Amino acid sequence: MSKDKVQIFDTTLRDGEQVPGCKLNTEQKLVIAERLDELGVDIIEAGFPVSSPGDFKSVEEISKLIKNATVCGLTRSVKKDIEVAAEALKYAKKPRIHTGIGTSDSHILHKFNSTREKIIERAVDSVKYAKSFVEDVEFYAEDAGRTDNDYLAQVCEAVIKAGATVLNIPDTTGYCLPEEYGAKMKYLKENVKGIDKVILSCHCHNDLGLATANSIAGVVNGARQIECTINGIGERAGNTALEEVVMILKQHPYLNLDTNINTQLLYDTSQMVIDNMGIYVQPNKAIVGANAFAHSSGIHQDGMIKNKKTYEIIDPNEVGVTDSAIILTARSGRAALAYRAKKVGYDLTKIQLDEVYPIFLNFADKKKEIVDMDIHLIIKNSSVDC
Ligand code: KIV
Numbered sequence: 279m280s281k282d283k284v285q286i287f288d289t290t291l292r293d294g295e296q297v298p299g300c301k302l303n304t305e306q307k308l309v310i311a312e313r314l315d316e317l318g319v320d321i322i323e324a325g326f327p328v329s330s331p332g333d334f335k336s337v338e339e340i341s342k343l344i345k346n347a348t349v350c351g352l353t354r355s356v357k358k359d360i361e362v363a364a365e366a367l368k369y370a371k372k373p374r375i376h377t378g379i380g381t382s383d384s385h386i387l388h389k390f391n392s393t394r395e396k397i398i399e400r401a402v403d404s405v406k407y408a409k410s411f412v413e414d415v416e417f418y419a420e421d422a423g424r425t426d427n428d429y430l431a432q433v434c435e436a437v438i439k440a441g442a443t444v445l446n447i448p449d450t451t452g453y454c455l456p457e458e459y460g461a462k463m464k465y466l467k468e469n470v471k472g473i474d475k476v477i478l479s480c481h482c483h484n485d486l487g488l489a490t491a492n493s494i495a496g497v498v499n500g501a502r503q504i505e506c507t508i509n510g511i512g513e514r515a516g517n518t519a520l521e522e523v524v525m526i527l528k529q530h531p532y533l534n535l536d537t538n539i540n541t542q543l544l545y546d547t548s549q550m551v552i553d554n555m556g557i558y559v560q561p562n563k564a565i566v567g568a569n570a571f572a573h574s575s576g577i578h579q580d581g582m583i584k585n586k587k588t589y590e591i592i593d594p595n596e597v598g599v600t601d602s603a604i605i606l607t608a609r610s611g612r613a614a615l616a617y618r619a620k621k622v623g624y625d626l627t628k629i630q631l632d633e634v635y636p637i638f639l640n641f642a643d644k645k646k647e648i649v650d651m652d653i654h655l656i657i658k659n660s661s662v663d664c
């Protein structure tokens with residue numbers, strides 16, 4: 279059975295770049311955009327053109343450069359924003375305007391001092407106006423995560439009628455539980471007239487550490503686009519991490535969902551974003567963290583040396599990491615020491631290993647990690663003749 283495609287909408291250069299300390303210049307954005315295109319993302323959200331002349335220029339230059347992906351610019355439900363975005367996108371082969379407005383009661387009352395009816399009018403007007411410039415118009419219902427489903431369905435139906443091609447259902451505050459977010463998508467699928475003509479999109483924030491889980495719940499319940507960033511960078515606790523959702527779908531083929539991502543470029547792309555933005559990922563970050571394929575406990579190392587699949591669900595090569603690492607610490611056993619010693623040129627017999635191991639443990643108790651140089655030293659300090 280052929281798999282359904284999930285579109286990957288990358289917003290590293292918009293939702294990711296707006297984070298303090300992540301600011302990029304146009305040249306850096308072009309390098310990253312070109313890499314995202316090579317990686318196989320379907321949509322690159324290049325920026326928020328009305329926000330500054332620099333952002334306008336970046337969106338314009340990215341539009342000229344990108345050959346495959348759709349290039350998207352963000353706007354509010356404001357005419358001027360839409361005009362400026364259309365202008366910045368005019369060179370794009372496949373332009374998309376991403377316009378929208380807050381739909382939760384909290385946004386309607388406190389941000390807009392408005393009513394539900396008036397918000398629908400503004401939403402419809404902005405989609406129609408964007409549609410007068412480009413064919414592909416995505417609508418976002420900001421804070422959809424906390425918007426009552428019945429009203430959200432009315433908003434969705436109205437913007438579909440106005441010509442929206444994609445409906446973005448953002449969990450802007452990262453509040454939803456996966457069951458809730460999945461149920462929201464299901465509700466929209468079942469209750470919005472015309473929903474089958476458009477793509478439903480997940481846009482999840484990570485305030486409770488659930489952005490990835492929520493995005494997966496979204497696609498399991500009918501969404502076919504995930505909005506995400508490299509390394510999960512983004513507002514506050516960040517956005518859904520691209521590398522995580524892509525590998526989850528790859529690792530669970532029974533979901534019958536697939537992406538166009540060339541996963542072998544994931545690690546390198548993560549490093550490129552770290553280098554340019556200067557924002558590091560924690561060592562235990564899934565897929566791209568320094569320890570994602572490193573094994574340090576004796577029990578795990580023994581299992582890994584016997585068969586990698588014992589403790590690894592992903593072949594590191596699949597995401598562009600050369601090899602798994604067996605880290606030598608005072609928790610390592612004989613098997614790990616023999617394995618690493620062999621890698622640096624010592625094929626120890628059982629008797630030799632028995633002699634070297636206590637020396638190794640003594641050494642390891644004083645250091646965080648035993649590196650190759652230490653192995654040479656340990657063997658020199660033993661009576662083993664290699
Ligand atoms: O989190 C959010 O709601 C957004 C929208 C502007 C799409 O980033």
Ligand code: ZN
Nearest residue numbers: 293448450481
């Ligand atoms: Zn967002």
